[in-house]
Amino acid sequence: MKALVYQGPGKKAWQDVPPPRIQHPTDVIVRIDTTTICGTDLHILKGDVPAVTPGRILGHEGVGVVTEVGSSVTTLAVGDNVIISCIKSCGHCIFCKQGIFAHCLGDEGAVGIGWVFGHLIDGTQAEFVRVPYAETSVYKVPPRVTNQQGVLLSDILPTGFEIGVQYGQTKPGDVVAVIGAGPIGLAVIMTAGLYGAARIISIDLDANRIAQARKFGASDGVNSGDADWKQQVMALTDGWGVDVAVEAVGIPDTFEMATQIVRPGGHVANVGVHGKPVALRLQDLWIHNITISMGLVNTNTTPMLLRLIAEGRLDVDKFVSHRFKLDDMLAAYDTFGRAAETKALKVIIER
C-alpha cells in the first residue's frame, strides 16, 4: 500500500510499504477514506519530535472502514465506518480509568502517552492503518455525519473544546479571549458557545485571520499588533479582565499576554505546543487567584461532539479550506505547509 513515510528531518515520501496486520486481539485494521494534516506533522518533519524515527508513517487523524478485527473485538465489525481518535485508550490503565486517555499506559509504546499514531506506531496518512485498543479508541460515524465532519473530530475539535474551553472552566456569561486565530484557536472559538460564553474575543496579529474568526463565532477582534491591544481587551470586559484567556499559539509572548488579560479568579488555558520555557510572573500573579491549565486532548468528548454535529449544532465544515486525493498527499502537505500564503485551515485528503 501507499503511505506518507518520515525519512528523517526535512524528508518525507509517499511510497509503497507493507500493509498493516493485526498484532493483538484488540486491534482492528481500518482502510483510510479520509485523513488530514496537523501542525504537529509539520513539527515532526522538522525533526522537532525525536521520538519519531525514520520509517514511521505519519498522521493521527482519520476516518475509514474496518477491514479486519482482532479476536477479542465484539462491538466492531468489518464494514463499520469509524473515526479514529488521535489518542488511543486501553480502557483499563490508571489513567484511562480516570478519563485521562492522553496518558494511557496501554502497552503500545508504554510511555504514558495516548498519542501513538504517526508518533510511536504507524499513522493514518496511508491506505490502511492498524488501530490498537480499537473498541475504546474509535467511534462509529453516526447517520447524518459525513466523513469530512468525522475527521475533524479525530483531533482538532476535541482539542479546542477540551483543552481550551473545558480546561478554561468556561461558564455561561463568560468573556473568553482566544490568542491566535489558527485552526486550533478557531476550534476553541467555535466551541466556546457550548458553555454559553457572552463574548468571544479573537486576538491575532493578522486582520484577515481575525475577520475569519468572526465567522467561527468570535464576537470581537483585537489586533495584538496595536500598541493598546491590552486596553482594547479590557474595554470589552468590565475593566477587570477576561474570565478565560486561551493561549493557542505556543510561544512565550502569547502565553505572557494571556496572563496579562485574565481577571482575578479567572483561568488561563494553554492549548499551544511550546518549544521553550516561559517566564511566569509569579511575583505579580501569586495573589490573582487564577488557574493555568495545559494538556493533550483526551478525546473523551468525541461522542458528545458527534451528537452536536448530527443535530446540526456545530458547523464544522467551514474548517475545510482544500481537498485532495490520497495520491496527492505531497501536494496536500505543500499547501498546508504554506498556510500563510494558501490560507489553508484543514486540508481534507480522501481516498
Add this chain to the structure above:
Amino acid sequence: MKALVYQGPGKKAWQDVPPPRIQHPTDVIVRIDTTTICGTDLHILKGDVPAVTPGRILGHEGVGVVTEVGSSVTTLAVGDNVIISCIKSCGHCIFCKQGIFAHCLGDEGAVGIGWVFGHLIDGTQAEFVRVPYAETSVYKVPPRVTNQQGVLLSDILPTGFEIGVQYGQTKPGDVVAVIGAGPIGLAVIMTAGLYGAARIISIDLDANRIAQARKFGASDGVNSGDADWKQQVMALTDGWGVDVAVEAVGIPDTFEMATQIVRPGGHVANVGVHGKPVALRLQDLWIHNITISMGLVNTNTTPMLLRLIAEGRLDVDKFVSHRFKLDDMLAAYDTFGRAAETKALKVIIER
C-alpha cells in the same frame, strides 16, 4: 491606645496612637484580645510591600470584643466576641458575589484586594481596630472555641486549606506533597485530611521541620537536600508522581520542584508569596494535563473550619509555640523574626 506602627523599612514602634473610630455605618470597633504575627508582617517591615506607608498599624489577624457598632449593623452587638478575617468582604461587589473575597472591590482602598488590615488601613496589632464591612468580615467565636484557636482562623488555617488543599483539588485517596514545612505548609498538612488524602509527604531541607510535620499529619518525609529526593517522592507514589504538589515556600526552586513531581492529570497549588518570576518549563509540561493554581485566601471556609474546631476535629493549638502579652509586642516580633533559632511557629499575643 498602644499599637505596633510601621515607620519605614526596618523600623517599627509600639507606641501611643489615637484610637480608631467608626467611619462608615457598616464599621465596628473591636478591642483586640488576641493577635499574632504573620510572615507577611516581616516582609512589610523589610520594605517589600510599597503599598504600606509609614504610620500604618500592622497586623491582619485578631480576635476580640466588639465595643462599638456602626448605624447599619444589626447582626453584631457590643460585647460579641469575634474573629477578624484577614480579608474584608463588602458582600456585594462582583468578586464578593462569586465568593472571591480576596479581590473585594469594597471602597476601603478600592484596589481590588480584600486584604486591607495592616496594609491599606490600620491593622490588628493594637488595642483597638476598626473593621469595615463588619457583618460580612467577622465571625462570632462559637462555644467550645478559644480565642487562641480563633486567631488561627484569621489567616493561616484558611490559607492553607483554601489555597493549598482546595485549589489543589485534593480528593480522597490522593498523594499530596507539601514543599516547605513552615507554618503555612503545616496548615496545608493539617487540613489535607479533610479531603481524605491517603499520603501526605512533607518535603523540606530541615530534618527537624520534617519531624515536626509528622506531628501535624504528614505520613512521610523527604529531605530535599538529598540528591535522590525526587526518586524518594516517586517511590511513595505509583511511580507517576503525586496528585497534588503544594508549593509553600515562595522561591523559584521550590516551584520548579512542584512541577517535577506532579503526575499527569495532577495539580500544582502555589501557596508561597513570590518575589521574582519563575521559569515554567512549558516545553515539557504542555502535554502533562496539569493545573497550576495560586491566590490569596478568600476566608470563605472560615465558618466550616470553626465548626471542625468546635467538634474537636482539628487540633490547631499545636501551632502555638510562644505566648506574649500585648505590651511585649516587640519581644514577640523578635522571637518570631528569629524562627529558625527560636523554633517559633505562631506566637500568640494577648491582652
Add this chain to the structure above:
Amino acid sequence: MKALVYQGPGKKAWQDVPPPRIQHPTDVIVRIDTTTICGTDLHILKGDVPAVTPGRILGHEGVGVVTEVGSSVTTLAVGDNVIISCIKSCGHCIFCKQGIFAHCLGDEGAVGIGWVFGHLIDGTQAEFVRVPYAETSVYKVPPRVTNQQGVLLSDILPTGFEIGVQYGQTKPGDVVAVIGAGPIGLAVIMTAGLYGAARIISIDLDANRIAQARKFGASDGVNSGDADWKQQVMALTDGWGVDVAVEAVGIPDTFEMATQIVRPGGHVANVGVHGKPVALRLQDLWIHNITISMGLVNTNTTPMLLRLIAEGRLDVDKFVSHRFKLDDMLAAYDTFGRAAETKALKVIIER
C-alpha cells in the same frame, strides 16, 4: 400612591395606600416603572398561600428608579435604574454566604425564605416599593438592556435557568426534555442552550404551545396526549432516555412522567410548584443512579443573564405577550388570569 392590594381569597383592589418609607439603613425606595404578574400571584389570590394576609401589596417582579436610600447604602444612589430580584439577600447569613439566597435568614420575615415581596412584605405591583438589603438584592440595569428585559430577570429567567437547567446539571450534548410549555417551561427551553444541549424536547398536551416552544429553542415536540408519547421521547434519544427531565407544571402526573423518561445517570429537575405529594417509585428508581432536584430560585445568575442579554445572546422580548399601564393593573390581571384564552405569557405593566 396606588397599589394592588390583596383583600382575602378571591379579592383584590387597585387602591390608594400610604407610600413606603425607609425602615432600615440598608433599605432603598424604588419607583416602579415596569412590573409584571407571576402565576404565583394567582395562587395567592386563590388563598393558597396562607402566609399572605389581607392588606398585602402583591408582586415580586419589578424595575424602577431609586428615589431614596438608607443611611448605610453607598453603592446605590437616587436615580439609579435597578432590577429588583424576587429574592432578597442579606448577604451575610449562613445561607447567603453559600449562595442559597432563596433561604436568606435576613430579619425581614425571618423564616428562612428569601422571597418576601408580595408575600411577607409589600410588593412591586405599586407605584413605589421598599427594598430591604438593597445592595445585595437589586442590580443596576446596564446599557443596552431595556426595562422590559430587566423585569424578566426578576424571576422567570433565573428560575428557569437555575432550577431547571443548572439544577438539572445540563451539559453540552445533552438531550433535555421540558414537561410543560407555559412561561416557566419556556424559560428553561430558552436557557438550556447556555450549556450546549444537543436536543431540547418540549412535552405538552397542547399542540399550539409546543409550536410556540419551538420558537423559544425547542428542537423537538411531543404531545403528551399521545398514547405513545413515551416511545416518541425515547426515539429522540439513544433509546435509554433523556439526560435531563424538567418538570415545569407542578402536578403528580407530570412529575411521574419525568421519572419515566430520565436515563440511568440522568437528572430530574423539578421546577413546578406542587400542592400535593407525589408517589415516587423508589422500588424501580433506587437502582437508576438519578438525582431529583427542586427549589426556589436564588437569583445568583442574574448578573450573568444580564450580560447575555446585553450581548444580544438571549432574545427575552419574545416572552412579552401583552402590555398595560400601571393604572390598568386589573385589566392586566384579567388578561393574565385567562392565559389559555388570551395566549398570555408575560404581561408587561408600565408606569
Add this chain to the structure above:
Amino acid sequence: MKALVYQGPGKKAWQDVPPPRIQHPTDVIVRIDTTTICGTDLHILKGDVPAVTPGRILGHEGVGVVTEVGSSVTTLAVGDNVIISCIKSCGHCIFCKQGIFAHCLGDEGAVGIGWVFGHLIDGTQAEFVRVPYAETSVYKVPPRVTNQQGVLLSDILPTGFEIGVQYGQTKPGDVVAVIGAGPIGLAVIMTAGLYGAARIISIDLDANRIAQARKFGASDGVNSGDADWKQQVMALTDGWGVDVAVEAVGIPDTFEMATQIVRPGGHVANVGVHGKPVALRLQDLWIHNITISMGLVNTNTTPMLLRLIAEGRLDVDKFVSHRFKLDDMLAAYDTFGRAAETKALKVIIER
C-alpha cells in the same frame, strides 16, 4: 466443584456443579479464596428478584487467584490475586465511558445493569467463577491489603462511599445523618470522614447498633424510637437540619425521615433497596433546594479505597463478625440470616 445454588424461593444447596470455563476472550477464571454474603442474597432467596432463576450460583463478592485467562487478556496473568467487583464493566459502552459502570451495557445479560454475578450469570459463592470483561472488572490486591479487606471492597465499602457519601455531596464541615446502622449504614459512617464531615449522626431504633456505629466513626447517636428524635437531630445542627441525610434501610418511613431532617440546600442520599413507592411531600419540599439521589454502586472508587486501606487509613476489618470455611457455606448463611440475634455484620467465608 462445589457452589451455593439457588433452587427457587426459599431453597438453596451447597452442591456439585460443573466448573466454569472461558467463554469470551476477555474472560478470566478465578479460584475463590474469600467470599461473603450480602443482604441482597437473602432477598434473592426469598424470591424477591425474579431475574434470578433456579440453578443460578449466588454471590457477587469475592477475592481469589486467577487460574485461566482469555485470549485477549494481557494485563492479568494466572496467579494474580484479585478482587472481583460486584459490578462488571465492559469499558467501552456509553455508560462505562461516563463511569456509570452500574449500567454497563456489555453483552452479558445486556439489560443495562452492571450487576451480573449471582444475578444474571453464576456468582462467587463457589470454588471458581468466570469473570467477564476481567481487565475492567477486577483489581489486583496490592501489598499490605489482605483478602479479607479486599472482599469488603467488592461491594459494601464502595456502595456506602459512592451512593451515600459521594452522591450525598458530603463536604468538609458537614453534618451527616445516617438512618440505619446495619452494615451498609456503617460503611457510610466509616467513609464520611473522607470528605471531612464535622459530625456523623447514627439514627437507628436499636441502642446497641447505635453504640456500634460510634465504633465505626459516628460522633452522635439518636434513637428513632424516641418521640423527639427529630428535635434531637436538629439540636445537633444549627437548627436548620443536616447537610446530608443518608437513607440506609429501604422502607418508606426511613425515606420520609431523611426528607424531614435535611436542611435547605442539603442532600438526601438514598442507599436502601426499596420494595415499594414512597410518598414524596413535594408540596413542602419543592421550595427547599434539596437534591435526592439514588443508585447502584459503580465501584469506580475501588482503586482509591484500596489505596486508603493499604495506607492504614480505613480500618475495615471491624466489619467482620464471623468467619467460616467454604464448605460451611450453609452455616454462614444461617448465621448471617439471623443477624439480629447473632449480631452478624459481614461473615467471611474462606477456602
